[in-house]
Amino acid sequence: MTIRVGVLGARGRMGAEVCQAVEAAPDMEIVARIDADESVHDLTQVGAEVVVDFTHPDVVMDNLRFCVEHDIRSVVGTSGFTPERQDTVRGWLADRPSAGVLIAPNFALGAVLSMKFAQLAARYYPSAEIIELHHPGKADAPSGTAAHTASLIAGARTSAGLDKAPDATTSALDGARGALVDDVRVHSVRLAGLVAHQEVLFGGEGETLTIRHDSLDRKSFMPGVLLGVRAVVDRTGLTVGLENVLTL
Amino acid sequence: MTIRVGVLGARGRMGAEVCQAVEAAPDMEIVARIDADESVHDLTQVGAEVVVDFTHPDVVMDNLRFCVEHDIRSVVGTSGFTPERQDTVRGWLADRPSAGVLIAPNFALGAVLSMKFAQLAARYYPSAEIIELHHPGKADAPSGTAAHTASLIAGARTSAGLDKAPDATTSALDGARGALVDDVRVHSVRLAGLVAHQEVLFGGEGETLTIRHDSLDRKSFMPGVLLGVRAVVDRTGLTVGLENVLTL
Amino acid sequence: MTIRVGVLGARGRMGAEVCQAVEAAPDMEIVARIDADESVHDLTQVGAEVVVDFTHPDVVMDNLRFCVEHDIRSVVGTSGFTPERQDTVRGWLADRPSAGVLIAPNFALGAVLSMKFAQLAARYYPSAEIIELHHPGKADAPSGTAAHTASLIAGARTSAGLDKAPDATTSALDGARGALVDDVRVHSVRLAGLVAHQEVLFGGEGETLTIRHDSLDRKSFMPGVLLGVRAVVDRTGLTVGLENVLTL
Amino acid sequence: MTIRVGVLGARGRMGAEVCQAVEAAPDMEIVARIDADESVHDLTQVGAEVVVDFTHPDVVMDNLRFCVEHDIRSVVGTSGFTPERQDTVRGWLADRPSAGVLIAPNFALGAVLSMKFAQLAARYYPSAEIIELHHPGKADAPSGTAAHTASLIAGARTSAGLDKAPDATTSALDGARGALVDDVRVHSVRLAGLVAHQEVLFGGEGETLTIRHDSLDRKSFMPGVLLGVRAVVDRTGLTVGLENVLTL
Numbered sequence: 001m002t003i004r005v006g007v008l009g010a011r012g013r014m015g016a017e018v019c020q021a022v023e024a025a026p027d028m029e030i031v032a033r034i035d036a037d038e039s040v041h042d043l044t045q046v047g048a049e050v051v052v053d054f055t056h057p058d059v060v061m062d063n064l065r066f067c068v069e070h071d072i073r074s075v076v077g078t079s080g081f082t083p084e085r086q087d088t089v090r091g092w093l094a095d096r097p098s099a100g101v102l103i104a105p106n107f108a109l110g111a112v113l114s115m116k117f118a119q120l121a122a123r124y125y126p127s128a129e130i131i132e133l134h135h136p137g138k139a140d141a142p143s144g145t146a147a148h149t150a151s152l153i154a155g156a157r158t159s160a161g162l163d164k165a166p167d168a169t170t171s172a173l174d175g176a177r178g179a180l181v182d183d184v185r186v187h188s189v190r191l192a193g194l195v196a197h198q199e200v201l202f203g204g205e206g207e208t209l210t211i212r213h214d215s216l217d218r219k220s221f222m223p224g225v226l227l228g229v230r231a232v233v234d235r236t237g238l239t240v241g242l243e244n245v246l247t248l
Numbered sequence: 249m250t251i252r253v254g255v256l257g258a259r260g261r262m263g264a265e266v267c268q269a270v271e272a273a274p275d276m277e278i279v280a281r282i283d284a285d286e287s288v289h290d291l292t293q294v295g296a297e298v299v300v301d302f303t304h305p306d307v308v309m310d311n312l313r314f315c316v317e318h319d320i321r322s323v324v325g326t327s328g329f330t331p332e333r334q335d336t337v338r339g340w341l342a343d344r345p346s347a348g349v350l351i352a353p354n355f356a357l358g359a360v361l362s363m364k365f366a367q368l369a370a371r372y373y374p375s376a377e378i379i380e381l382h383h384p385g386k387a388d389a390p391s392g393t394a395a396h397t398a399s400l401i402a403g404a405r406t407s408a409g410l411d412k413a414p415d416a417t418t419s420a421l422d423g424a425r426g427a428l429v430d431d432v433r434v435h436s437v438r439l440a441g442l443v444a445h446q447e448v449l450f451g452g453e454g455e456t457l458t459i460r461h462d463s464l465d466r467k468s469f470m471p472g473v474l475l476g477v478r479a480v481v482d483r484t485g486l487t488v489g490l491e492n493v494l495t496l
Numbered sequence: 497m498t499i500r501v502g503v504l505g506a507r508g509r510m511g512a513e514v515c516q517a518v519e520a521a522p523d524m525e526i527v528a529r530i531d532a533d534e535s536v537h538d539l540t541q542v543g544a545e546v547v548v549d550f551t552h553p554d555v556v557m558d559n560l561r562f563c564v565e566h567d568i569r570s571v572v573g574t575s576g577f578t579p580e581r582q583d584t585v586r587g588w589l590a591d592r593p594s595a596g597v598l599i600a601p602n603f604a605l606g607a608v609l610s611m612k613f614a615q616l617a618a619r620y621y622p623s624a625e626i627i628e629l630h631h632p633g634k635a636d637a638p639s640g641t642a643a644h645t646a647s648l649i650a651g652a653r654t655s656a657g658l659d660k661a662p663d664a665t666t667s668a669l670d671g672a673r674g675a676l677v678d679d680v681r682v683h684s685v686r687l688a689g690l691v692a693h694q695e696v697l698f699g700g701e702g703e704t705l706t707i708r709h710d711s712l713d714r715k716s717f718m719p720g721v722l723l724g725v726r727a728v729v730d731r732t733g734l735t736v737g738l739e740n741v742l743t744l
Numbered sequence: 745m746t747i748r749v750g751v752l753g754a755r756g757r758m759g760a761e762v763c764q765a766v767e768a769a770p771d772m773e774i775v776a777r778i779d780a781d782e783s784v785h786d787l788t789q790v791g792a793e794v795v796v797d798f799t800h801p802d803v804v805m806d807n808l809r810f811c812v813e814h815d816i817r818s819v820v821g822t823s824g825f826t827p828e829r830q831d832t833v834r835g836w837l838a839d840r841p842s843a844g845v846l847i848a849p850n851f852a853l854g855a856v857l858s859m860k861f862a863q864l865a866a867r868y869y870p871s872a873e874i875i876e877l878h879h880p881g882k883a884d885a886p887s888g889t890a891a892h893t894a895s896l897i898a899g900a901r902t903s904a905g906l907d908k909a910p911d912a913t914t915s916a917l918d919g920a921r922g923a924l925v926d927d928v929r930v931h932s933v934r935l936a937g938l939v940a941h942q943e944v945l946f947g948g949e950g951e952t953l954t955i956r957h958d959s960l961d962r963k964s965f966m967p968g969v970l971l972g973v974r975a976v977v978d979r980t981g982l983t984v985g986l987e988n989v990l991t992l
Contacts, residue, residue, distance in 0.1 A: 109372045110450075110457040117365045117459070120496050124357045124471070127880060133945075136871060136910040141920040166880040167934050173923035176885040176932040181917070187931040188920040190445070190911050193712065193947035194873040201877075202358075203937035208459075209358040211365070216689065216712060225419030226826040227251030248368050375632060377687040381697075384623060384662040389672040407558040413632070415686050420637040421675035424684040429669065435683040440623040441699035441960065449629075451689035464937065464960060492591050526956045604954040605868045606946075613861045613955070616992050620967070654949030698854075705854040706954075707861070712951030719868070742865050 003233060006032035006048035007070070008040065008063055014054035014077060014218060021222035022052070028229065040066050048072050048111045050229050068092045073235075075228040076103045077221070081240070090238050093134065093185035102232045104242040107224030109146055111198070112215040112242045117211050118200045119152040123160035125202035128153050129178070133189040133197040138148070141188035146198060147181050153200070251481060253294035254320070256288065257313055262302035262466060263327060268302070269470035276477065285334050288314050296320050298477050309333065310419070316340045316347045321483075322352045322474040325469070329488070338486050350480045352490040355472030358461040359446070365459050366448045367400040371408035373450035377426070381437040381445040389436035394446060395429050401448070402430035411482045422462055429463035499729060502528035502544035502568070504559055505535065508548035510573060510714065517718035518548070524725065536562050544568050546725050548654070557581065562621040564588045569731075571724040572599045573717070577736070586734050598728045600738040603720030607641055607694070607707040608738045613707050614696045619656035621698035621705070624649050624664045625674070629685040639683035643693060650678035697698040734742050747977060750776035750792035750816070752784065752807055758821060758962065765966035766796070784810050792816050794973050803973040805829065810945035812836045812843045813942045817979075819972040821876050821965070825984070846976045848986040851968030854957040855889055855942070855987045861955050862944045867904035869946035869953065872897050873922070876932065877933040877941040890942060891925050897944070898926035953990035 005022045009015035010033035024028045036055075042061055043051060053055060053063050057080035067074045067138045068089075069125040081103050093099055106112055122128055128154075132146035142150075165185075169177060178187040196215040199207060226240050231245035253270045257263035258281035259438040270278045284303075288311055291299060291336035298321045301311055305328030315322045316337075328352050341347055354360055370376055378401075380394040390398075413433075417425060424437040442464040449456060472490055487493060505511035518526045529543040532551075536559055539547060546569045549559055551622045552574035562669035563570045564585070577599050589595055602608055618624055627647075628642040638646075661681075665673060674683040692711040697704060720738055727741035735741065746761040748912075749766045754777035766774045775790040780799075784807055787795060794817045795809055801824030811831075812816045819837035825847050826962040839842055848855055866872055874897075886894075913921060940959040947954060968986050975989035983989060 110455045141916040172885040175919040176923035178918035179917035191947035193952040203935035205357045206468030207463045208937040210460040212458040215455045220454030388669040418635045423671040424637040424675035425673035427669035439699035441704040451687035456689040606951045702964030703854045703959045706956040708954040711951045716950030
């Protein structure tokens with residue numbers, strides 16, 4: 001039995017990749033490709049079981065509400081899911097226990113695994129820093145993923161009762177030691193020829209542990225999207241973050 | 249309350265490090281330092297609760313038996329624990345349910361975490377290879393840690409139903425593609441200036457994930473030994489592998 | 497004054513990139529785009545000063561002969577230039593001292609610089625090994641660039657009178673220590689998600705030096721091609737290898 | 745014929761290493777070991793040809809003057825050689841054309857080669873950044889070597905007429921983009937388990953080039969010291985920087 005998938009935002013850059021990936025998956029079947037100016041109402045007629053939504057913050061809530069009300073599971077990559085929006089979705093789901101939604105800010109398995117491993121390792125090392133490296137067209141520094149990773153590390157350090165990382169620096173040029181995100185140092189490199197890369201460095205007496213993720217192509221999100229589709233079939237309620245559907 | 253620790257092999261290279269580390273730990277107290285020509289019988293008189301054993305395959309079984317019989321918990325780093333030896337220890341412990349033994353082939357937290365993370369990541373990537381890099385004085389290639397990591401990856405790949413890693417090589421110089429350990433390629437670099445290093449590389453469409461461990465000093469084993477001492481206080485029976493006492 | 501450039505093989509993958517790159521260069525002007533079924537005789541009419549040839553081993557010699565005879569300088573990326581072919585070109589150029597030809601097996605500046613730096617560093621380190629990492633669709637192992645780099649290192653080691661690299665390996669799995677190219681160990685990794693990468697590792701007492709080149713796109717050849725065009729304007733005779741026109 | 749070497753500061757940490765290294769070198773012979781409270785006048789009696797000076801900024805000028813006046817060549821690793829001090833030494837050497845002095849701020853071959861290669865590569869890449877990584881006990885950030893490397897890169901970029909490195913960052917946390925040294929971004933990581941490491945990253949369209957140096961031990965300075973001793977035998981006048989005696 002194949003999973004019947006509808007793709008919202010089907011002609012966007014991500015949506016188009018999703019269409020290709022779903023078509024290539026032996027256990028899935030694409031039953032609807034819906035773009036900006038088309039109605040989601042067709043989804044029920046074609047019997048969509050799962051919807052993948054890479055649309056726009058302006059329309060994603062309407063899409064989601066429709067899917068929840070019609071018992072179509074959703075995998076959402078559209079950005080802008082504030083805690084308020086997540087609460088709204090939780091409210092809808094409370095009224096509809098048979099529905100299920102998976103929202104993921106990042107579908108790159110390597111990024112998700114990196115964050116998870118960083119969180120697990122953090123409690124065991126006195127030192128932790130992050131270097132993220134991106135193409136020079138990126139507007140923000142540090143990257144959202146790096147900032148989120150830093151928060152996860154900081155949380156793990158706190159709950160393990162670790163002291164501040166050792167650092168005897170007494171004389172530093174402005175900026176040399178990077179940005180502080182929740183007490184974790186983050187360094188942002190911007191270099192022609194790069195795409196999106198991150199290194200998390202942990203250090204203790206006589207050893208270091210480095211977790212590096214290199215992402216070259218948005219195709220790298222597709223295994224995560226397919227994994228999300230397969231997982232949401234068996235999950236009701238709201239799940240935030242792909243890490244929660246990985247076998248870890 | 250501090251943990252009363254006895255060190256066996258106390259004047260060996262590892263044992264001496266253990267003595268230092270235990271002395272520096274605020275929650276431990278060293279109550280015995282016993283070396284090759286000294287008797288373990290003193291351990292009971294001084295009230296040792298946990299013994300750390302970095303001795304020799306020839307004497308470790310006698311040490312262990314004594315500790316099990318006298319309800320002293322053991323953390324063992326001595327090598328040579330074949331499945332047969334492990335079974336023997338399990339037999340002793342079956343008769344003494346209040347006793348506890350932790351045997352670990354590797355106390356470097358970074359190595360243990362690397363192996364664990366490699367095992368967790370393996371199911372998500374079509375490709376996996378290992379590069380291990382050591383000083384040129386090392387006799388075996390690949391390293392034991394690399395071979396063990398390869399086996400863990402291979403096991404995870406098999407249980408996830410993964411195909412063989414893609415590889416279109418049709419023309420290769422002998423040795424170029426490394427050694428095969430359970431169908432995982434392992435490459436061994438030997439270079440002056442190196443100590444002990446390992447990179448596990450995973451690759452999928454458009455992304456790679458790399459887990460690297462650098463070990464510069466046997467001091468790097470000490471946090472793992474202390475962690476083992478703290479853990480074995482609360483564990484009866486036989487535990488093999490430090491990964492089983494980490495919070496993962 | 498702009499350089500008047502003709503592109504041979506203009507509709508091939510590399511040729512098309514060259515056309516774009518020449519058009520974007522402020523100091524060049526494209527005056528001819530000639531493909532497989534078109535004649536090179538137009539080059540004289542349009543006043544081409546330099547030709548860039550990414551065609552095919554079957555036609556490149558005819559192209560080159562025509563350019564040498566008509567005093568058009570050439571930058572050649574087409575493969576297959578055996579020493580015999582190079583001698584033939586040298587013969588033509590001997591009769592035509594005003595002509596100039598640059599043949600380069602590799603236009604990626606990073607690859608050319610890596611090889612040059614590796615050659616320069618080699619005499620100073622007892623140990624040297626190469627790790628090359630490519631996508632799993634590659635047919636040969638090691639890569640041509642890695643094999644060439646190994647030869648350059650071996651040559652530098654020999655002329656500096658270095659002994660064999662230290663290596664105490666007595667027990668190795670088949671292939672673990674890589675392939676031997678002129679006595680230099682080369683390891684070939686094939687991994688989904690990779691493109692074309694190379695690490696040259698040098699090691700001595702207490703230190704290592706690593707030169708890494710990552711190539712993600714054939715666009716990376718274009719700065720080297722443009723540099724070749726600018727250089728060949730001022731060079732008569734045959735030049736083999738882009739390293740000879742770099743300022744090093 | 746062996747080179748007769750005297751070591752000044754012979755019981756200091758560096759001096760003691762120098763003594764060992766000179767003794768182990770087949771083409772050298774140690775003829776004097778002089779420490780803080782001993783006189784350099786013995787050097788002439790024992791027929792020292794070359795002196796290696798790892799002493800202190802307070803005494804090094806007196807040592808040097810003595811050696812210049814007595815035609816003993818000097819290899820100097822003592823710090824604090826300001827341009828003024830160098831001018832003073834040049835003045836002495838002007839009066840003594842047969843004398844020779846080599847002053848080097850860094851004897852680690854890998855560091856010297858890294859800097860040289862960085863300088864050579866810089867003109868070919870639109871982007872360049874430096875990451876230096878050290879143990880957490882280091883007081884200054886960035887390291888002196890990183891700052892010097894940045895200056896060399898900046899100089900090469902300027903003379904090649906390169907524009908500023910591309911960087912679209914519009915929103916950055918304070919410090920995220922590192923420190924600016926002569927318009928080159930430098931990032932300083934401080935991590936337990938590290939010793940002294942540096943990565944210079946260059947990037948252009950579709951490719952990156954990375955030069956990494958890892959230094960684990962002050963033994964890594966010895967090959968550079970020996971190379972300096974051999975070189976200064978054949979060099980009169982003042983030489984500043986080991987790069988000037990390397991075959992590059």
